Amino acid sequence: MKASLKSYINLVCFITLTLLFSTSTANSSSATSLNRFQLVILKQDWYDLKLGHKYTQALPTLKSANTADSLFLIGPNEVESYNWTRQSITLTGQATAKLIQALPRDEDLKKHIQYMARVKREHGWGNPIEPALHLKGFLARVNDELIYGGIFLEPMSELATNYPVIRPGMAEGKAVLHLLPVQIPFVAYDPVSNESAAWDAAIAPEGVRVWGQFPAQMKSHFMSIGTRPEAIEFRNLIKNPKVRELMEQAGKLSQ
Numbered sequence: 003m004k005a006s007l008k009s010y011i012n013l014v015c016f017i018t019l020t021l022l023f024s025t026s027t028a029n030s031s032s033a034t035s036l037n038r039f040q041l042v043i044l045k046q047d048w049y050d051l052k053l054g055h056k057y058t059q060a061l062p063t064l065k066s067a068n069t070a071d072s073l074f075l076i077g078p079n080e081v082e083s084y085n086w087t088r089q090s091i092t093l094t095g096q097a098t099a100k101l102i103q104a105l106p107r108d109e110d111l112k113k114h115i116q117y118m119a120r121v122k123r124e125h126g127w128g129n130p131i132e133p134a135l136h137l138k139g140f141l142a143r144v145n146d147e148l149i150y151g152g153i154f155l156e157p158m159s160e161l162a163t164n165y166p167v168i169r170p171g172m173a174e175g176k177a178v179l180h181l182l183p184v185q186i187p188f189v190a191y192d193p194v195s196n197e198s199a200a201w202d203a204a205i206a207p208e209g210v211r212v213w214g215q216f217p218a219q220m221k222s223h224f225m226s227i228g229t230r231p232e233a234i235e236f237r238n239l240i241k242n243p244k245v246r247e248l249m250e251q252a253g254k255l256s257q
Contacts, residue, residue, distance in 0.1 A: 039248045040143045041076040041091070041179070042069050047137035048153050048161070049112075057165040057232075064141055064151035073138065074104045078252040082176065085256050086249075088191055089181040089240055098177040105134035118156070127208040129172040132156060140168060144244045150236065155185055157206035164232050166240060169206075183236035186227050188213050192237070193228060201225055 044051070044067055051067065053060040080097035084090075093101065108116060115136050122128035135154040142150050152166035162185060169180040169190055180191035188209035193200045198221065205213045213221070227233060249255040 038143075038145055039078060039245050040141075042072050042141040042143065043074040043076070043135070043154075044069070044139040044141070045071065045073045046139055047112075048139065048163075049137065051139050053139065053153065053163075055162055055164060057236075060163075060165055061151065064139060065148055067139060067141065069141065074101050076179075078248065078254055081249070081252070081254045083256045084249045084254050086241070086246060087194070087257055090191060091179045091181070092173065093177040093179070095176055098172075098175065101177055102131060105131060108133065111136075122208065125208065127206075128156070129170070131170050131172060131177055135168075135170045137161075142240075142242075142245075144242065144248070149242050149245070150239045157188055157190055158208055159185065159187070161185060166236050181240050183233040183240060184227065184230075186233075187224055193225075194237075196225060196229065198225075 046067065051060075051063050053063055076091070076093065076097070080093055080100075082092045082094045082097075085092075108119060111119070111133060115133055118136070119128065119133035122132075136156055138154045140151060140154065141148055150166050152168065153163060154170055155161060155163065155167040157169060164184050167182045167185050169182065171178040171180060171190065182189070182192045186192070188206060189201070189204040190206040191204055193204040195201070201221070202213075216224075246255065
């Protein structure tokens, strides 16, 4: 009788521990799946997607884009650091290498992009990943929900897009993605300021000479683009509190 009771108690303990472990694992898996940030780089570009200049036109197309066959996916594991103030995402060295491998070759780029890349190389401007990413669409998602989207766009582009853009760069051999609320000409990253000194520091190398020749009134015109209502709206959209929380939890957030 004692042996049977002992066996019964052992069985109950075993079942209880199994259930507790299963519940813990399920909760952990659920938390992981329900707390996910992804930056999806699409294979299609602005022309392929026919995004237009307004977000009202671009958003439905971005929502319906085929993300299953994307060019590259960026999650917390691919991120080395996320500068929240400047909205600049630095990828790890491993992720950078994988991104470069996934990018199309120069000879496969559209002719006008090949020309742009050649001119920049001749002047020592740009970076290795910029041409292949130029005009590519992207989506930012949290838990598979689209929070914003836009295109990669170089600083000197005259394409007026009233929705988010990314400036791709390289620093110490690692890819850096600078998020801007709208296309702000000449800058390499979002100055997030009305001060001329902040703007002068943000000007991309290829724009320095031209920017230096502009009168103050012309500079003020370009600076005002970053403070227009749509720019403020998209800047707030990019600074999504869920993204900040997830990056902080992953230990990737920097100020």
